[in-house]
Amino acid sequence: xxxxxxxxxxxxxxxxxxxxxxxxxxxxxxxxxxxxxxxxxxxxxxxxxxxxxxxxxxxxxxxxxxxxxxxxxxxxxxxxxxxxxxxxxxxxxxxxxxxxxxxxxxxxxxxxxxxxxxxxxxxxxxxxxxxxxxxxxxxxxxxxxxxxxxxxxxxxxxxxxxxxxxxxxxxxxxxxxxxxxxxxxxxx
Numbered sequence: 001x002x003x004x005x006x007x008x009x010x011x012x013x014x015x016x017x018x019x020x021x022x023x024x025x026x027x028x029x030x031x032x033x034x035x036x037x038x039x040x041x042x043x044x045x046x047x048x049x050x051x052x053x054x055x056x057x058x059x060x061x062x063x064x065x066x067x068x069x070x071x072x073x074x075x076x077x078x079x080x081x082x083x084x085x086x087x088x089x090x091x092x093x094x095x096x097x098x099x100x101x102x103x104x105x106x107x108x109x110x111x112x113x114x115x116x117x118x119x120x121x122x123x124x125x126x127x128x129x130x131x132x133x134x135x136x137x138x139x140x141x142x143x144x145x146x147x148x149x150x151x152x153x154x155x156x157x158x159x160x161x162x163x164x165x166x167x168x169x170x171x172x173x174x175x176x177x178x179x180x181x182x183x184x185x186x187x188x
Contacts, residue, residue: 001090001112001113001114002112002113002114002123002124002127002128003111003112004093004109004110004111004112004113004127004128004131005108005109005110006108006109006131006132006135007106007107007108007109008106008107008135008136008138008139009100009104009105009106009107009139010104010105010106010107010139010142010143010146011103011104011143012103012104012105012143012146013099013102013103013104013105014072014097014098014099014105016105016146017097017105017107017142017146018069018072018097018105020142020145020146021072021074021095021097021107021142022067022069022074024036024038024044024065025037025038026145027138027142028046029141030137030138030141030142030145031048031134031137031138031141032134032137032141033048033049033050034046034047034048035047035048036063039062042064042065042066043062043063043064044062044063044064044065045060045061045062046060046061046062046063047059047060047061048061048080057082057083058082058083059080059081059082059083059089060080060081060083061078061079061080061081061089062078062079062080063076063077063078063079064076064077064078071096072096072097072098073094073095073096073097074094074095075092075093075094075095076091076092076093076094076095076111077091077092078090078091078092079091082117082119086117086118086119087115087116087117087118087119087120088115088116088117089113089114089115089116089119089123090113090114091111091112091113091114092111092112092113093109093110093111093112094109094110094111095107095108095109096108096110107139109131109135113127115127
């Protein structure tokens with residue numbers, strides 16, 4: 001299993017961000033290409049679509065989401081398969097929302113995933129950078145939703161569009177380079 005550990009910060013207090021994080025449909029709408037529907041008792045089914053030029057690849061999956069509202073912790077376990085049935089993925093993670101100050105919050109994602117099939121090598125080599133790029137997009141989109149929420153206005157519905165595979169790969173490449181060169185500059 002590949003380990004992931006990512007954090008994003010928000011210029012809004014946890015009291016504004018946590019109610020948004022507690023809405024799976026809203027969270028999915030902040031992830032480009034993602035949709036989710038309740039299937040009952042913490043279970044959800046969903047899709048994520050990635051556009052590579054004129055081709056759109058669809059991944060389908062199920063997950064279970066549980067919340068510890070007192071501690072602002074969310075646990076997610078899921079599995080998915082690509083539209084052709086060639087690649088399968090398993091993932092689990094924990095999301096924690098902390099309050100570094102009265103006016104900011106920090107979301108931590110700790111988890112692991114595995115992919116079997118044609119996408120396995122890519123997922124093992126670059127999947128962490130893809131997760132990092134998606135977390136940045138998610139954070140930007142959630143921050144836009146948090147703005148009206150902080151003012152007591154209902155959060156607007158977000159349009160779901162497929163992720164641009166090319167844009168996602170480019171962001172992932174940039175993040176990987178930053179990671180590699182950052183590690184290189186820290187060497188003795």
